[in-house]
Amino acid sequence: MHKNQAAEERNRSVLVNISVVVVFVSLMLAFILYFEQGRPNLRLTTLQTLAISFSTSVNNAHWQWQGEGRPPIVILSTFAPRLDDQKVLVETDKHPVFMSDTGWPKADPSGKGCAQIWNMVLNLPLEIDGFRVFTEFYDGVKLSGNSLDSRCRFRLSTGPYFEYKVFTGEVLRVQG
Secondary structure (H helix, E strand, O other), X not given: XXXXXHHHHHHHHHXXXXXXXXXXXXXXXXXXXXXXXXXXXXXXXXXXXXXXXXXXXXXXXXXXXXXXXXXXXXXXXXXXXXXXXXXXXXXXXXXXXEEOOOOOEOOOOOHHHHHHHHHHHHOOOOEEOOXXXXXXXXXXXXXXXXXXXXXXXXXXXXXOEEEEEOOOOOEEEEEX
């Protein structure tokens, strides 16, 4: 009888150990899932911020094009949010933007052309948080029969994207 009690005690000890491990793993999994769901999607947030900057730069280029007498190229300047010693804004960058006849940044109607527009308008690499931004061109005639619906799509490999209508200058909000 003594051997049976010892065997039962061992079995009970193993069962308790297994139960403790299962509870511990379950709690860890619950915490991981909870914190993963509460964390903001940094790539989506970054893409939304870039879409706003893209829209602002496109509109700045358009109004500069209007103000300069509608030239084929405008030079966009970027300024730091501070003043230098002479109380003048500090210019951080200048880059050319090729403009269409309607006054919006333009390039060839292709994915590479859309990448050129990204570079002209944002002057940033096609990358967000270490992930490549893909550029695609959609011909408006094929989409809706109207060339004014032609657009560039800037997207991550999965999920969010925003679009730029090349003939109207409209930047469509981030989707996904």
